[in-house]
Structures are given as structure tokens and as C-alpha cells.
Amino acid sequence: MYTLVTGGAGFIGSHLVKALINSNRKVVVLDDLSMGNVENLPKSENVTFIEGDLGNKTTVQELFKTYDFEKVFHLGAVASVAASVENPLKTHQTNLEGSLYLLEEAKKNKNLKRFVFASSAAVYGDEPTLPKTENSPIQPLTPYAIDKFASERYALSYYQLYGTPTAAVRFFNVYGINQNPSSPYSGVISILTDRLLSNKKGIEKTFTVFGDGEQTRDFVYVDDVVKALLLVSESEDALGRVFNVGTGQPVKLIDMINIYKKLSGVNLPLAFEKQREGDIRESYADINALRSIDFEPSYTLEEGLNVYWKHESQQG
Numbered sequence: 001m002y003t004l005v006t007g008g009a010g011f012i013g014s015h016l017v018k019a020l021i022n023s024n025r026k027v028v029v030l031d032d033l034s035m036g037n038v039e040n041l042p043k044s045e046n047v048t049f050i051e052g053d054l055g056n057k058t059t060v061q062e063l064f065k066t067y068d069f070e071k072v073f074h075l076g077a078v079a080s081v082a083a084s085v086e087n088p089l090k091t092h093q094t095n096l097e098g099s100l101y102l103l104e105e106a107k108k109n110k111n112l113k114r115f116v117f118a119s120s121a122a123v124y125g126d127e128p129t130l131p132k133t134e135n136s137p138i139q140p141l142t143p144y145a146i147d148k149f150a151s152e153r154y155a156l157s158y159y160q161l162y163g164t165p166t167a168a169v170r171f172f173n174v175y176g177i178n179q180n181p182s183s184p185y186s187g188v189i190s191i192l193t194d195r196l197l198s199n200k201k202g203i204e205k206t207f208t209v210f211g212d213g214e215q216t217r218d219f220v221y222v223d224d225v226v227k228a229l230l231l232v233s234e235s236e237d238a239l240g241r242v243f244n245v246g247t248g249q250p251v252k253l254i255d256m257i258n259i260y261k262k263l264s265g266v267n268l269p270l271a272f273e274k275q276r277e278g279d280i281r282e283s284y285a286d287i288n289a290l291r292s293i294d295f296e297p298s299y300t301l302e303e304g305l306n307v308y309w310k311h312e313s314q315q316g
Contacts, residue, residue, distance in 0.1 A: 001111065002026045002067045006054055006076030006102070009036030011179045012118070012171070012225055013075045018042050019226045028067055030054065035079060040178050054098030064105035071233055074102055074155075075118040077148075084144035095147035096154075103154060107164045114233045117155040117168040119148045119242065121218075121283060131250075131286040134170070134242050152242055159240040167238040169228060172246035172285050176222030176304065177311050189219065189305070192257065193312050196266045200313065207268050211275035213254030218246035218284035221304030224297045228290055235293040246285030247297045260305050264313070 003020055007013040008029030013036065020027050021044050028048045029041060041047055052059040054076045077095045078084065084091040099117065106115045124132050125139030140146045152168040159166045175187050181194035191207070198205045228245045232238045261268055287295065299307070 001070040002028050002048075003071045003073070004028050004030065004063070004067070004069045005073045006030045007036060007118075008073075008075070009033060009038050009040050009049070010075065010079075011036075011040075011176075012174060012222060013073075014040035014178055015176070015222050015226050016073060016075070016229055017047060019230065021046055028063070028069075030059075030063060030076060032076075035180070037180075053094065054101070055094040057097075057101050060098070060101040060105055064109065068111055069106075069109060070111060070113050072102065072106055072112065072115045073118070073229060073233070074099060074116065077118075078144075081122070081142050081144045084142055084147070088143035091143060092147055095144065096150050099151035100154060103158050103164065103166075106166075107158060107162050113165055114238075115155065115158075115164060115166045116229060116233050117152055117166065118229075119152040119168050119170045120145065121170050121172045121244070121246070121285065123149040123152075123170060124283070126280050128282075130282055131248065131284050132244060133286040134244060134289055156240055156242065165239055167232045167240065168242040169232055169245045170242060170285075171225060172218040172220055172244065172283070174220055174222055174225050174245075176308055179222075188217075188253070189256070189260070189308070192260060192268075193308065196260065196264050196268055196309075197312060199268055200264070200266045204269070206271045207257070208271045208273055209253065209257070210273050210279060211253075212272065213252065213257070215253050215279070216250040216282045216284060217253060217256075218249065219251055219256060219301055219304070220246045220297065221299040221307070224299055224304075227298065228295050231290075231293050231295050237293050241289070243290045243293075244285035244287050245290065246287055247301075248285055248287040249301070250282070250284035251301055256301065259302060260309070263302065263305055264309050
């Protein structure tokens with residue numbers, strides 16, 4: 001029996017693959033490498049890497065003909081919000097149609113125990129209610145967020161209509177090792193880390209803050225995200241449900257920057273520019289649903305940043 005991880009060569013996906021391998025699972029990774037890197041994957045005979053496009057129906061069909069999947073973690077997507085705005089049709093084909101291709105094949109698989117779909121806090125848009133619960137109003141502002149919400153609804157509907165054992169998760173601001181600061185969808189912490197490393201080496205770079213820095217986010221360390229994914233894939237109480245994945249703790253952007261500067265011991269010049277169009281002022285998760293299946297974050301912001309900084313600063 002195999003576990004499929006779409007987008008498994010990416011940031012979150014590669015951490016999930018490592019955790020699965022450490023649990024003696026055989027893992028098949030499907031990734032088109034548009035954002036992922038095969039070097040992120042562990043070197044193991046239990047990992048099979050397939051370069052392919054989710055939006056290709058034949059690719060997905062052949063995958064399920066070749067392997068008998070016990071679990072599917074669907075993290076693969078065109079994850080750039082900007083790309084979805086520039087080319088909504090192309091991203092739709094991967095992000096929504098690709099999800100449907102997977103669900104159709106999963107529906108036929110009688111040995112499947114769980115299909116976990118990775119959605120995003122982007123589905124909430126700028127709706128002001130805080131904290132965000134799974135029942136908060138949905139106001140997606142971009143084609144990316146629309147496709148994420150539609151895909152999660154399809155996934156949960158497949159449980160209701162066909163008994164396909166699905167669940168969905170909405171990631172908040174994930175950070176950690178292997179996050180690519182040059183990616184079009186890189187998190188603010190990966191960019192901040194890149195600037196701190198440059199200044200540590202004597203190459204002075206400025207970090208740009210868009211807005212006044214008082215905007216809040218829910219920063220969650222990648223290992224906690226993997227823990228949440230595994231719990232959702234195992235708990236019977238997770239079937240047919242969607243879960244926020246975060247810490248439940250709002251942090252001001254400027255506070256996070258100051259914590260990271262102090263922790264790293266690196267002076268970093270800041271530049272303030274006008275808030276970007278479409279940026280959300282405040283966002284953090286209510287994680288009581290996730291707690292109901294025994295999740296508790298293992299990392300505070302300081303602990304997560306410390307692990308991340310130690311790793312990155314030792315890479316030379």
C-alpha cells in the first residue's frame with residue numbers, strides 16, 4: 001500500500017514525505033517542479049518520484065492504475081496568487097480540475113482510507129470577523145482562493161455523496177526549512193531570513209514592510225503543519241470536515257520582525273512602503289476543531305524561528 005503526496009517536492013510536501021518515510025510508509029510523489037525541488041526529497045528506496053502535471057487527466061489516471069493508494073495528501077497546486085490573477089484559466093486547470101481528477105480516481109479506490117485536501121486561509125479573504133473559524137464567512141478575493149474553496153467543497157461533497165473518505169485543511173502562514181525565498185509565493189519569514197543571512201555575511205540588504213507593520217498573522221511552524229496533516233489523515237472524527245491549521249495566536253508583523261532580529265543577532269534595516277492592494281489587515285485561526293482531534297502546536301513563534309534560523313545560518 002502506498003501514500004500519494006501531490007506537490008511532495010515543495011516546501012510543506014517535502015516535510016510531509018520525510019515524516020511518512022520515518023513512519024515506514026511507501027510514498028509516491030507527483031510534482032511538476034514548477035515550485036518544488038527534487039533535492040528536497042529524502043533519499044530513500046521508499047520514495048518514488050514522478051514528474052507530472054495534476055491538470056493532465058491521463059497522468060492522474062495512470063497513477064491510480066499503477067499504484068494502490070491507502071492515503072492521498074493533495075498539496076499540489078499553482079500556489080502563486082499573482083499567477084492566478086494573471087492567468088486564471090491555466091491555474092484553474094491545475095488547481096480545480098486537477099483536484100477533481102484526483103477525487104474521481106480516489107472514488108474508485110476501495111482501499112483508500114483518507115484523502116486530505118490542502119486548502120488555504122485565503123478563502124476567508126478580507127472578511128473582518130476574528131478569529132477565523134471554519135464556519136466564518138467565505139470571501140475569496142482571487143482565482144487562487146476561489147479554486148481552493150471550490151476544491152475543498154468538492155472534496156467534502158465526495159464524502160457526503162460517494163463515501164470517499166475525505167477531509168480538508170486550511171493553512172495559515174506556514175514557515176520553516178526548505179521554504180524558497182525567491183518563490184512567487186514565498187512566505188514573509190523566508191524572505192526575512194534571506195535578508196538576515198545576507199546582512200550576517202556583510203551584504204547589506206533592506207527588508208521592505210508593506211504597510212505600518214501592525215497587521216497580524218498566524219505564523220505556524222511547518223512541523224506543526226505536518227503533525228496536523230497526519231492527525232487529520234488518521235482520525236475518524238476528521239472525515240468530511242475542514243480544519244484550520246495555525247497556532248491560534250495573532251502576531252503583529254513588526255513584532256515578529258523584531259523577535260527574529262533579536263534572536264539572530266543581526267541588524268536589519270527596514271523600509272516601509274504603502275500597503276499592497278488586496279493585502280489582508282488581520283488574520284488568525286481558531287483551532288478548536290483541530291484541538292478536538294488532539295492537536296496542539298509544539299512550537300511557539302520564538303521556538304520555530306530559532307530552529308529555522310539555526311538551520312539556515314549553518315548552511316554557509
